[in-house]
Amino acid sequence: MDTIKxxxxxxxRHSIDVGPERSLLGVLRDELxxxxxxxxxxxxxxxxxxxxxxxxxxxSCLVKVGxxxxxxITTIEGLEKDGQLHPLxxxxxxxxxxxxxxxxxxxxxxxxxxxxxxPEPGERDVARALEGNLCRCGTYPRIVTAVCAxxxxxxxxxxx
Amino acid sequence: xxxTREPDSGPEVERxxxxxxxxYRFDVGRRDFCKILGGGIVVTVALDPALALQESGxxxxxxxxxxxxxxxxxxxxxxxxxxxxxxxKAEMGQNIRTSLAQVVAEELRVPLSAITMxxxxxxxxxxxxxxxxxxxxxxxxxxxxxxxxxARELLIGLAAEKWGVDRASVEAAEGRVSHPPTRRLLxxxxxxxxxxxxxxxxxxxxxxxxxxxTIAGQSVAxxxxxxxxxxxxxxxxxxxxxxxxxxxVLRPPSFGAxxxxxxAQEAEAIPGATVVHDGDFVxxxxxxxxxxxxALDAIHAEWKAGVQPSGGAIFEYLKKNPMxxxxxxARSRHVVGSVEEGLADAGTKLEATYTVAYIAxxxxxxxxxxxxxxxxxxxxxxxxxxxxxxxxxLAEAFRLxxxxxxxxxxxxxxGYGGKHTGEAAxxxxxxxxxxxxxxxLVWTREEEFTWAYFRPAGVVDVRSGARADGTLLxxxxxxxxxxxxxxxxxxxxxxxxxxxxxxxxxxxxGSYRALAATANHFARETxxxxxxxxxxxxxxxxxxxxxxxxxxxxxxLAAAERFGWGKGRAVAGRGFGLxxxxxKGGYIAACAEVSxxxxxxxxxxxxxxxxxxxxxxxxxxxxxxxxxxALIMGIGGALFEAVEFEAGEVxxxxxxxxxxxxxxxxxxxxxxxxxxxxLPSAGAGETPIVGLAPAVGxxxxxxxxxxxxxxxxxxxxxxx
Numbered sequence: 001m002d003t004i005k006x007x008x009x010x011x012x013r014h015s016i017d018v019g020p021e022r023s024l025l026g027v028l029r030d031e032l033x034x035x036x037x038x039x040x041x042x043x044x045x046x047x048x049x050x051x052x053x054x055x056x057x058x059x060s061c062l063v064k065v066g067x068x069x070x071x072x073i074t075t076i077e078g079l080e081k082d083g084q085l086h087p088l089x090x091x092x093x094x095x096x097x098x099x100x101x102x103x104x105x106x107x108x109x110x111x112x113x114x115x116x117x118x119p120e121p122g123e124r125d126v127a128r129a130l131e132g133n134l135c136r137c138g139t140y141p142r143i144v145t146a147v148c149a150x151x152x153x154x155x156x157x158x159x160x
Numbered sequence: 161x162x163x164t165r166e167p168d169s170g171p172e173v174e175r176x177x178x179x180x181x182x183x184y185r186f187d188v189g190r191r192d193f194c195k196i197l198g199g200g201i202v203v204t205v206a207l208d209p210a211l212a213l214q215e216s217g218x219x220x221x222x223x224x225x226x227x228x229x230x231x232x233x234x235x236x237x238x239x240x241x242x243x244x245x246x247x248x249k250a251e252m253g254q255n256i257r258t259s260l261a262q263v264v265a266e267e268l269r270v271p272l273s274a275i276t277m278x279x280x281x282x283x284x285x286x287x288x289x290x291x292x293x294x295x296x297x298x299x300x301x302x303x304x305x306x307x308x309x310x311a312r313e314l315l316i317g318l319a320a321e322k323w324g325v326d327r328a329s330v331e332a333a334e335g336r337v338s339h340p341p342t343r344r345l346l347x348x349x350x351x352x353x354x355x356x357x358x359x360x361x362x363x364x365x366x367x368x369x370x371x372x373x374t375i376a377g378q379s380v381a382x383x384x385x386x387x388x389x390x391x392x393x394x395x396x397x398x399x400x401x402x403x404x405x406x407x408x409v410l411r412p413p414s415f416g417a418x419x420x421x422x423x424a425q426e427a428e429a430i431p432g433a434t435v436v437h438d439g440d441f442v443x444x445x446x447x448x449x450x451x452x453x454x455a456l457d458a459i460h461a462e463w464k465a466g467v468q469p470s471g472g473a474i475f476e477y478l479k480k481n482p483m484x485x486x487x488x489x490a491r492s493r494h495v496v497g498s499v500e501e502g503l504a505d506a507g508t509k510l511e512a513t514y515t516v517a518y519i520a521x522x523x524x525x526x527x528x529x530x531x532x533x534x535x536x537x538x539x540x541x542x543x544x545x546x547x548x549x550x551x552x553x554l555a556e557a558f559r560l561x562x563x564x565x566x567x568x569x570x571x572x573x574x575g576y577g578g579k580h581t582g583e584a585a586x587x588x589x590x591x592x593x594x595x596x597x598x599x600x601l602v603w604t605r606e607e608e609f610t611w612a613y614f615r616p617a618g619v620v621d622v623r624s625g626a627r628a629d630g631t632l633l634x635x636x637x638x639x640x641x642x643x644x645x646x647x648x649x650x651x652x653x654x655x656x657x658x659x660x661x662x663x664x665x666x667x668x669x670g671s672y673r674a675l676a677a678t679a680n681h682f683a684r685e686t687x688x689x690x691x692x693x694x695x696x697x698x699x700x701x702x703x704x705x706x707x708x709x710x711x712x713x714x715x716x717l718a719a720a721e722r723f724g725w726g727k728g729r730a731v732a733g734r735g736f737g738l739x740x741x742x743x744k745g746g747y748i749a750a751c752a753e754v755s756x757x758x759x760x761x762x763x764x765x766x767x768x769x770x771x772x773x774x775x776x777x778x779x780x781x782x783x784x785x786x787x788x789x790a791l792i793m794g795i796g797g798a799l800f801e802a803v804e805f806e807a808g809e810v811x812x813x814x815x816x817x818x819x820x821x822x823x824x825x826x827x828x829x830x831x832x833x834x835x836x837x838x839l840p841s842a843g844a845g846e847t848p849i850v851g852l853a854p855a856v857g858x859x860x861x862x863x864x865x866x867x868x869x870x871x872x873x874x875x876x877x878x879x880x
Binding site for chain 2: 019022026029030034035036037038039040041042043045046048075076077079080085089090093096098100101102105108126127128130131133134135136137138139140141142143144
C-alpha cells in the first residue's frame, strides 16, 4: 500500500512518509513532534488524544492517518494565534480548570468542537459533549465553568 | 531539629513503599551544591554548631533524611535578580510549583514572576524522600520560607554594610533593598552580582506570619498554566533525544508466570530492532513505536503460569494469610482499657465487617521514561513521585554509584500515590544500554493497569458498644491488609482495641491517595452511622456527643450547616449521609445527598458538601481545586471502581472495562474551607478523599434502608 506523503495540520502542509494504517496520534506526536496531543488509553475511552478533523472532535488514537489525508486537522498547538490564546484556552486559565494538565489539551479540543456546533451551550450540554473525556484529577466542574465562560466571552465579542 | 527534617517515614509509609527490588541506599555526602552552582564567593558565614552534630549522623537513615541547611542548596539570586529555588519535590497536579513559589516570593519579597522552581532533579535539588504523605506543605513550604527569610535578612545585612547604615533602616520589597532616609535602592541581583549566598539557615528565621501574607495565602493561578493550555509543556512521554529509539517490554500473560522458552530470531531480523533478554526481562528497542510493537509481536515466548488466587476469595484469603514476621509496633496496635469490660456495660452492641476492593490509580499519563547513557553515567527522565528513590533503584539495578545516575522528573500527568516506583525507568535504561542509543518507553494503559500496583484490598472487623444515651463505651477495630492510616478513632471511647494485621497480598499493592485512611474511615464512619441508627439518634448528634477534638467538630458543624443537615427529610429513593475524620493534619467532614430511583435503579450522588481545615491556607483556589478533585476521584472508589482478577490476570485492565468518574457522575460539589491562620499549614492533596465513601454509603442507607458494607458500594450502578 502507498505511504502517506502529506498531512494538513494547523493550516500547514506537512511532508511525511508513513503507512496509512498508522494512528493519527502516533504521526502527530512522533513524526510532526506535535506532542500537545496525548496518549491515554489507545481505545478512544479517555479523550486525551482529541483533535479536530474538519472541525469535528476525533479520537486521534483511533483515526488511521490514511483517512485523515486532505482533511484539515487542528491540534492544541494550532489554537493560539499570534500569541493570542483561543478564548477557551484563556477560560481554562481563568477557571483554574486543571491540576496535572494531562487531559487539558483533549478537553480544550473537545470544547472547541462543541462551541463550533453550539455557540451557547448550557452546563448539561457541556457535560454531555465532554463525557468521553476523562480528568482523573476531578476538575470536571471547573472545565464546565470554563467552556460556558468561553461561550459567553465569544458571544460578547461577536455581538458586542 | 524537628522542623528542619521531615519526620521518619514511619511504619505506615514504609509498609506502603514497595521494596520489589533490593532496598534503598541513602548516600550521605553526595549533595555538594558548591560544585553545582559554581564557585560562589563567600558573602557571610554563620556557622551553626548544630549543623556539625547533625552531619555526624543520628538520624535513622543517616543525615540523608535531613534537609541541607546551607542556603545555597535551596536558593540562588542571579545578577539580573532572577531567583532560582531548588526542591526535590515533584509536581504532579497538586500545584506545588505554584504554592511553593508563593511562599518564597512572600518571604524574599520578590515578584512571583522572578522565581524559577527547579524541582525533582537529583543532580540539582537537595535530597528528598519523595512527594507523598501530604508532606510538601507542612515540611517543604516551611523549609523554603526559612531559606527565603534567611536570604532576605542576608541581603538586608549586605545592603546595610555596603551603605554604612543601620540594618533596621533597610527595607526589602519587590526584589530590591532600599534605604528610604537616603533614597538608596539596589536590586537583589545588583547587590550580590549573582554570587552564591552562603549562610546556614537557622531554626528561627524571621518568617512572615500568615496573617500578614500578601502573596502566599492568595489564589494565585498555576504558574505554568499557559504551557499546559497551549500543549507546550513537555511531560516525560513528550520528550525526545537525538537518535532516540522507542522501547516495548514483553509482559507475562499472568502474575507469577515464568518464562520457559523464547525465540526472538524473527524479531531480531527486523531492521533497526534490538532485542534484549536479561534474566526475567525481555524487551525491544526500535526506531519507531510501530516497529518496536512489530518486533515485540514477533517474539515467540512460552510461559508457565503460577498459582494465583482470584478476586472472589480475596477477603477470606487476606484474613488467612498474615504477613509472617512483621513486627507489630505502636502504630499498628492501640489498646486502652478493656473492650470486654466496656461491652459488658453497653446497652447497645454491634458487630460488622467492612471490605474494600483493590483499585487502580489510573493516572492519565501512564508510566513513561526516557533513558540516555553518556560519559557521565545514566540520565533518566521519568514521572515519579520519588526521584531519589528511583535514582537508587537504577544505581542498584546497574551497579552504578549514585552520582552516576541522574533522575529528572518533568511535571507529571498525575500520580495519586501510584508512581513511587521506577519500573519504566529501569526498563528504558536497560534497553538504552543494549541499544547504545537513548530509549523512550511509554507504558500502555493495559500495562499501567496490570504491572503497576494497586490500592490494597482490605477487611475491617468492628465491634462496638454504647450506652442508651449515645455515649460510646467500647470500640474494637481490626484492619486486615489495607493499612493502619487513620485507624485510630477520633471519638472519645474509654475502652479501645485497634489493630492492623498485615497480610500477604496476592496482588502488588502500594500507596494510594490517603492510603488506608479511606478504608478505615469507611469502616468507622459507616459503623458510627449504624450505631446511631441502632440507638435511634441523629448521625450528627451522635458524633458530636462523642467528639471533643475542636477542629474536627468545627468542620463537622460547618459542613452540616452548609448542607442544611436535619432540614431535608429522607424519603424512599432519596437520602442523606455524613462522615468526618482527621488524617495527616487535615480535618474533613462531608455530607452527601443521593438518589436511587428504584430498589435496583442507578445510584446517583446528587450533592456533596465538604468542609476542610488544614491550618493556614497557602492558596485558597488551589485548595478548593484539590478538595473538589479528591471528592470527585473518591466517587469512583466509593461507587464502582474495583480491579477484577482471576488466576493472576486482571480482567478489566482497560478504560472500557474499568469505570472511573466522568462528567455525568459529578454531583453538585460545594466546599467550605476554614482558614486557620493561627495554625501551621498541613497538606491537602489526600485527606479530603476519605469522607466521601462513608457519607455516600450512609446516604444510600437513608435512601433505601439497605446497609452497604463493601467498597465499591454500587459496582453495577445499583446498590441493590
